[in-house]
Amino acid sequence: MIDKFSFRSTCSTCSHATFLRCSRASVAGSFLWFIYNLTRIPENTPINYQHTVLIYNPRAGRFGRDGSPLVERAVEILRKQGHNVSVAPTTGPGAAGAMVREHIRQGADLVVAAGGDGTVNEVLEGMVHTQVPLAVLPGGTANVLAMEMSLGKDVERVAGRLDRFCPHRISVGHVACNGGRVSRHFLLMAGIGLDARVVYHVSGALKSRTGKLAYWVAGWNLLGRRLASFKVEIGGQTHSCSFALLSRVRNYGGDFEIARSVSLFDDDFEVVLFEGRSSLGYVRYLLGMALNRLSGMKGVTVLRGDRMTVSGPQDSRVYVQVDGELVGHLPAEIRIVPNALTLLVPPEYERRLVVRA
Template sequence: MDAVSGPTRTVAVVINPTKFDDLAGQKAAVAGFARQAGWAEPVWWETDRADSGVSAAQSALAETPDLVCAMGGDGTVRAVASVLRGTAVPFGLLPGGTGNLFARNLGIPVDSPADALEIAFFGQNRAIDVGLATFDDGIERVFVVMGGVGLDADIMAQTDDGLKKRMGWGAYVVAGGATMFREGFGVNLSVDGSDSETHECLMVLACNCSSVVANIELATGALLDDGRLDLVLLRPNIVAGWVGVAIDLAARIRNGAGSLQQVSGRESRFELDRPVRAEIDGDPLGETRSGSFRVDPGALIMRLPVPATFSSVRNRPAGPPTS
């Protein structure tokens, strides 16, 4: 540290205040870590219900920081990612939500704030992909974990926030029990310009990474930096039912012979035979009858553990030290 000019590296933190019981204590912990690391005092931007953090992230970016961190759940992470997409500013995660799916896929601890801080400030920079989803309203939205229509969106829409705080993942199980017997819908699907194929589905999910709920690998082999999205189709299975789905998950069967089918590509387009609820990164968006998913390769610079979790990103040499 320069004794005359003081710390020069800056961090802006976008925080969702509703995720923390002791907000002042959380901010003090981050500020203390920054001081010990020789960084300037963090600049804080709080999210609000109006935009879940987009305005806060834009304000944070306007400060031209050396690092932007998201301190909250998956909604906060997605909002910040949508602003940092395409910039060279590193993005650090300080998990504070219930699911923290993105952090889990990146190997960032969700139950150790000190370790998450260490990774955010001193981890390696890695470029990863983001997904882009467009539905009937024509708005293109960023997602970092998943975007989809059908069963997943129904579960997210019916999950009680209060129950999430008390039960964690169990709240999704409760919501899933109320939606698992919904009837399917017809999907006309084209991937990377291929001829459209018709499917009967309960869910169409575009995955940017392999695990989209708990630690279940739904999109087998999906990577965050392979320049592709993996579409997982859940089809009605009258004979085997949900037991068959569980078997297919455990056996990693994704060839269409069972309940699950998986296909990889850069862009997909779909038409549905009726309106179906949509979601991105766990946020329900209402119903849609058409849409598209596409990948924006290497659009987000993430701070990852050293070494990176290679089950989530390709095994390639890390970049130069960040500190």
């Protein structure tokens, strides 16, 4: 029995049916994979983008440590493919969204975000509900999106393959927190409680020197501290937890898979709730993540949903992060925004999802 099945057809690069999804039906998934191979257009068929803008953060990741030669090489590769490329370094925190909106207003038909998940998140704010595709060149600290799509870390290689990537219309997440005073879209995940507290305590200086190690140091420093418990209302039920992850991707932080059945092509979140107010108790959860045995562990609840309300205690501030960036604190409303963004994905990511179905 097929619970969910849908097609979205916009891509001439990958196939006539660029979105093939079948949940909980392996036989149907195999059939779709057979049909997919019959109807595919060769991967070297180019998509002709006329006005490409490359946005990068000159103060972060691989593009921030004298990364201008890397940017120049990526631009050269794109221009050899026929792209008319404009380069736009961000001018400060939160500036990328407005920059992207202006470039789109002036006629940009492809936006390339060069950097990590934080840079991509800023760029996303300027692209929601537009038809312009977003492409990613990995260059940040964690690169969760790049890992999710198996892009690798070679910026030049990814730049050389962009014309063979497939445009997919996808949903994104949206969070309104700080009592509605903060509004933010996200592409990958929202974290509430423990992991957002880790993000809050991360040293920017240490992060620039050591990358992901800075997050492990911040997490280690929280061991032994008592965690705040908060309420998550989803699907008419209320759950108590000290860490909630609302994910659109399987990969978490580049090191683990927590939400193991979700994909960027889904129209909801996989929600993973962790109980327990002792931070030491998370050592057990960490082991479960490492062994891919998190689902079914005592204290862990896995749900699906497209909208939820999260409320915190009166005597403690509970933080919220999206795509690895701190955005505020509870209370919060989090929801799916359907049909919100066109994302360029490699053909093998689509094939992997069809096979997995």
